[in-house]
Amino acid sequence: MKIHIPTPLRQYAGKNSTVEVKGGTVAEALANLTAQYGDLRRHLYTDDGKLRAFVNVYLNDEDIRYLQKENTPTKEGDSLSIVPSIAGGL
Amino acid sequence: MLKIPDSIFQEIRRHGEETYPLECCGVLLGEVDLDVNERRVSLAIRCGNMRTDSAHNRYLIDDKELLAAQKTARERGEDIVGFYHSHPDHPAQWSQTDFAEAHWIGCSYVITAVAKGKAEITNSFLLDGSTEEDKKFVDEKIEVLR
Ligand SMILES: [Zn+2]
Numbered sequence: 001m002k003i004h005i006p007t008p009l010r011q012y013a014g015k016n017s018t019v020e021v022k023g024g025t026v027a028e029a030l031a032n033l034t035a036q037y038g039d040l041r042r043h044l045y046t047d048d049g050k051l052r053a054f055v056n057v058y059l060n061d062e063d064i065r066y067l068q069k070e071n072t073p074t075k076e077g078d079s080l081s082i083v084p085s086i087a088g089g090l
Numbered sequence: 091m092l093k094i095p096d097s098i099f100q101e102i103r104r105h106g107e108e109t110y111p112l113e114c115c116g117v118l119l120g121e122v123d124l125d126v127n128e129r130r131v132s133l134a135i136r137c138g139n140m141r142t143d144s145a146h147n148r149y150l151i152d153d154k155e156l157l158a159a160q161k162t163a164r165e166r167g168e169d170i171v172g173f174y175h176s177h178p179d180h181p182a183q184w185s186q187t188d189f190a191e192a193h194w195i196g197c198s199y200v201i202t203a204v205a206k207g208k209a210e211i212t213n214s215f216l217l218d219g220s221t222e223e224d225k226k227f228v229d230e231k232i233e234v235l236r
Contacts, residue, residue: 004160007122007169008195017164042221052222054193056153063153083156086173088188088199089113089141089148090180 002079003033009082012039026059027070029080044082054085092172092198092214094118094131096236102134103202103209106176110207112145117159118172118198127216129171129198135159148187149175172198172214179205182213184227192217195225200232 003021005013013019014037021036023029034041044055051057057064058081064072074080098118105114120131137155141148151173163170173194177183182203184192192199195217202212214232219225 004164006160006194007171007197008193011196017169054191056156058153058157061154061157081157081160083153083160084193085150085153085191086115086117086156086194087141087148087150087191088175088185089144089191090177090185090187 001029001074001076003029004079004081006082006084008084009040009043012043013037023074025070025074026057026064026072026080029074030057030070056083056085057081058083091126091128091231091233092131092200092216093128093233093235096234098131098134099212099232099234102174102200103212105134105136105174106178106202106204107207107209109139109176110204111178113139113141113147113149113176113178115139115149115151115173115175117151117156117170118174118200119159119163119166119168120171122169122171122196124196131171132168133162133166134174135162146178147180170194170197172200174200174202176202176204176209182211184215189227192225192227193222195219195221198230199227 021032140150214230215227216230
């Protein structure tokens with residue numbers, strides 16, 4: 001399956017905008033991604049190993065928070081998108 | 091440096107006037123040249139402000155619209171290079187909220203001050219650094235291409 005990497009994280013993913021990985025769940029796919037590109041880990045996870053709150057992960061077009069989070073099953077041909085949030089104000 | 095065609099520059103300023111007294115927001119697509127630290131905008135995508143609870147002083151881009159923008163960028167062979175929002179009746183300077191909620195390191199955050207419904211100054215800030223812990227906003231020159 002494919003993982004789409006957002007602009008700011010590409011430098012930690014060999015400058016790729018898309019990385020091909022294997023994995024039967026979202027967690028496995030992300031673990032395989034960070035096994036390939038270790039520098040990505042601290043950008044995606046907090047020190048205690050949780051996905052950072054502002055990091056949204058989509059399986060195809062669905063936010064994994066509304067599926068089974070990181071335990072969501074994945075299959076060949078799926079795509080995961082990592083999309084940090086955009087917010088602010090005055 | 092942020093290079094932006096005049097038509098797009100005017101469009102994002104107009105967006106802020108249209109949503110006044112609420113904040114507008116959107117995504118900027120284009121290309122990044124890391125060698126010269128330059129972002130060149132080719133398209134602005136208007137997004138809805140999801141902070142309907144406090145839209146006069148907060149904005150949040152709908153994640154789905156962001157996902158769609160990322161897909162559009164991919165199809166165009168481009169990248170997301172930045173974001174824009176407006177500050178109704180407030181200077182065009184980044185706020186602590188803007189800083190805390192900024193996570194796209196290497197991207198431009200463009201802010202337009204809109205006073206009494208009229209777009210005034212537009213400034214750009216590059217989110218510089220390498221991690222969430224050492225990130226910082228740096229003033230960035232905007233070159234409007236006419
Ligand atoms: Zn702001």
